[in-house]
Amino acid sequence: MKLQTQLTIAFTTLLIIIMSIVSIMIYSLILDVLIQNEREQLQEKGDILIQFLMSEVNINNFGQLFGDESLQLFIYDGNTEQVVLSTLPENLIQYWMENYDINKYDQPLWKAGDERYVVSILPIYPDLLDQELVLVTPLDDLQEVQRDLFSRLIFIFLIGIGIISILSHYLTRRLVTPLTKLKYQLKKIEKRKFDEVKRVKATGEIKEVEQSVYDMANELNRYIQSQHHFFQNASHELKTPLMTIQGYAEGIRDGIFEKEASDRGLEVMVAEINRLKKIINEMILLAKLDSEENIYKEEKVKMADVIISTVDRALPLASEKQVKIDHYVETDVMLNVDTEKLLRAMMNIVSNGIRHATSKVVIRLYKENQQVKITVEDDGEGIDKEMMPQLFQRFIKGKNGETGLGLAISRAIIERSNGSISVNRSTLGGAQFTITFQL
Ligand SMILES: Nc1ncnc2c1ncn2[C@@H]1O[C@H](COP(=O)(O)OP(=O)(O)OP(=O)(O)O)[C@@H](O)[C@H]1O
Ligand SMILES: [Mg+2]
Numbered sequence: 001m002k003l004q005t006q007l008t009i010a011f012t013t014l015l016i017i018i019m020s021i022v023s024i025m026i027y028s029l030i031l032d033v034l035i036q037n038e039r040e041q042l043q044e045k046g047d048i049l050i051q052f053l054m055s056e057v058n059i060n061n062f063g064q065l066f067g068d069e070s071l072q073l074f075i076y077d078g079n080t081e082q083v084v085l086s087t088l089p090e091n092l093i094q095y096w097m098e099n100y101d102i103n104k105y106d107q108p109l110w111k112a113g114d115e116r117y118v119v120s121i122l123p124i125y126p127d128l129l130d131q132e133l134v135l136v137t138p139l140d141d142l143q144e145v146q147r148d149l150f151s152r153l154i155f156i157f158l159i160g161i162g163i164i165s166i167l168s169h170y171l172t173r174r175l176v177t178p179l180t181k182l183k184y185q186l187k188k189i190e191k192r193k194f195d196e197v198k199r200v201k202a203t204g205e206i207k208e209v210e211q212s213v214y215d216m217a218n219e220l221n222r223y224i225q226s227q228h229h230f231f232q233n234a235s236h237e238l239k240t241p242l243m244t245i246q247g248y249a250e251g252i253r254d255g256i257f258e259k260e261a262s263d264r265g266l267e268v269m270v271a272e273i274n275r276l277k278k279i280i281n282e283m284i285l286l287a288k289l290d291s292e293e294n295i296y297k298e299e300k301v302k303m304a305d306v307i308i309s310t311v312d313r314a315l316p317l318a319s320e321k322q323v324k325i326d327h328y329v330e331t332d333v334m335l336n337v338d339t340e341k342l343l344r345a346m347m348n349i350v351s352n353g354i355r356h357a358t359s360k361v362v363i364r365l366y367k368e369n370q371q372v373k374i375t376v377e378d379d380g381e382g383i384d385k386e387m388m389p390q391l392f393q394r395f396i397k398g399k400n401g402e403t404g405l406g407l408a409i410s411r412a413i414i415e416r417s418n419g420s421i422s423v424n425r426s427t428l429g430g431a432q433f434t435i436t437f438q439l
Pocket of ligand 1: 430431
């Protein structure tokens with residue numbers, strides 16, 4: 001069932017329940033009020049009647065006093081215990097005299113068969129005579145008025161329910177419309193038509209959901225784009241060495257390369273095969289870092305030891321390139337990391353530095369504002385500003401680059417260690433990489 005229909009039904013049901021309870025309460029109240037009112041009216045009529053009795057007007061003309069209203073009354077004499085005057089059947093009065101106490105002025109409803117009566121009793125000059133004037137009205141008359149009032153009330157309620165239902169339908173539609181529009185935008189996301197996704201006007205929580213949907217679509221788009229680039233770059237990177245190998249292999253088979261040329265070809269083939277192996281291994285590692293949970297084995301490690309091990313491993317490469325490595329350790333902080341993986345990340349960054357440095361690479365470990373920082377900088381040519389934002393993506397490489405996977409692997413490892421990495425220009429002239437861990 002549509003949300004709008006559900007909301008309208010819920011509202012209307014609630015309204016009907018409330019109105020029904022109110023109606024029941026009003027229905028019983030009406031009769032009480034009518035009885036009270038009738039008693040007061042009988043009292044007033046009685047007072048007027050007694051005044052006329054005192055002025056000795058012919059008692060048979062009561063009827064004329066109140067127009068054509070047929071008065072139901074009798075006068076009872078307490079001394080003689082007889083009814084002096086009556087407009088009611090005798091047996092009815094007899095029955096009442098036997099069952100009710102006429103001396104009480106506050107009377108309940110008097111019964112006679114199925115009929116009930118509202119009663120008002122007034123004393124007629126209490127100092128001289130012991131006579132009471134009794135006026136009655138059948139309850140049926142009042143109940144008729146009650147029913148009449150009630151049916152009008154129900155009519156007004158029905159009109160109210162109608163108007164409120166229309167109003168609630170309009171209000172819920174305003175509420176539901178943004179959701180319906182959002183549904184269409186989600187359909188576009190499902191079909192990956194990200195360019196066609198439009199913003200939906202909404203307020204409150206729906207606005208927050210809309211914002212999340214919009215952000216999610218953008219993120220998904222970015223992810224799909226990066227996957228697309230990754231496959232393009234990966235196939236390109238794998239195809240180039242394969243074509244070189246194929247060229248040399250076919251040349252040697254067909255006798256185009258002879259002796260030295262053939263030896264040289266075989267060497268190139270081995271080198272390219274090694275390069276292929278390296279790319280494939282790095283791609284596998286990246287995929288594992290992305291998806292495998294237990295590839296990462298944490299332990300408490302002294303960060304100073306990680307720096308020293310890095311320098312030890314980098315020394316042969318540095319001396320080959322005639323580059324000096326300086327390192328400064330300013331803290332003995334321990335962190336929970338996978339040592340081997342972190343060493344690998346450090347080596348990727350340091351060996352990049354050695355490859356691009358003119359004369360030296362500087363490594364620093366220090367603490368700053370509840371953060372542990374490692375910086376690796378060199379005095380080489382540095383990195384172009386335009387390249388910096390994508391530097392950590394897969395297969396992004398500049399001049400003197402190799403496979404372009406090193407920094408992507410480093411970032412994946414550092415992020416798994418709850419750290420972050422950024423690149424900047426170094427005061428030495430080259431690039432500066434900063435790794436940050438929160439304490
Ligand atoms: N210290 C640096 N100075 C100048 N450029 C650098 C430096 N470090 C990285 N780069 C640039 O960033 C690119 C990406 O580096 P990355 O380590 O990801 O790949 P790579 O070194 O080319 O290949 P590999 O996968 O073998 O590490 C490099 O190709 C290089 O152009
Ligand atoms: Mg590298």
